[in-house]
Amino acid sequence: MAWLWWLGGALVLGVVEMLTVDLIFLMFAGGALAAMLLAVLGAPVWAQILVFSVVSIVLLFGVRPWAKRALDRSTPDSLTNVAAHVGREATVLIDVTDRAGRVKLLGEVWTARAAGHGTVLPAGTTVRVVRIDGAIAVVEPVPTTPYG
Template sequence: MDWLWWVGASLLFALIEIISLDLVLIMFAGGALAAAGANAAGAPLWLQILVFAVVSILLLVALRPYLLRSLRSRTPLAETNVAAHVGRTALAVDRVTELGGRVKLVGEVWTARTEQDAPPIPAGADVRVVRIDGATAVVTALPAQHPTV
């Protein structure tokens, strides 16, 4: 009946994996199931632990990279939170210099600055977010678009 401890550990690893989605703990769950099999076959505890470690490492090294590649190729990466703002256009609310300024980005006013040695951007100009540095949007000026008549 000691094999039930290994099965319980495997289930616990699998449940935590559902939360983390790193494909690490599920490999430990596989190792725990292998150790449960070793226990059911009558192996001593030291051998069960060795089976757990070896199978877990083999799964991590051999199976996890394949699963990650497969998962990433089928699921497009969707940027969220701050990373989603990089590349977006915004409107300069105030003059933006390398020391500071403000832009309106996706309906919110953000503190902003330009890269060092970049020319100041006047209020009302369109800008593109280059990166987010803390709570500050680092922006660059977009070329002025002249309406065609």
């Protein structure tokens, strides 16, 4: 019956790992599975705890660094929240100066400010977001390239 407790512990640790994705709880789940195997074979509780500890430590210090590097290499960096807006193009709705204005950015209306001092960007101008200051998009005009 002790093997059920080890299996339950491994499952709980696996769920916690899915929430954190740091590969720490996964190593402890591996130790719990090793202890579960010993419990199924009828080993005493002290042996199960010893195997749980040893396997967890070996996985934590032996396997985790390698697995973490492999995970970091294969996971692309994705910008989220306001950082994802930097570099995007927007359309000026209300003239943008270095003090105020409005732009439409990804279907949302944002308060905007021109990046250049004394610059006025008229309505309808296509601009690029340089940075986000709080809830204000700091923009600059998109350079036009002649075609032909």
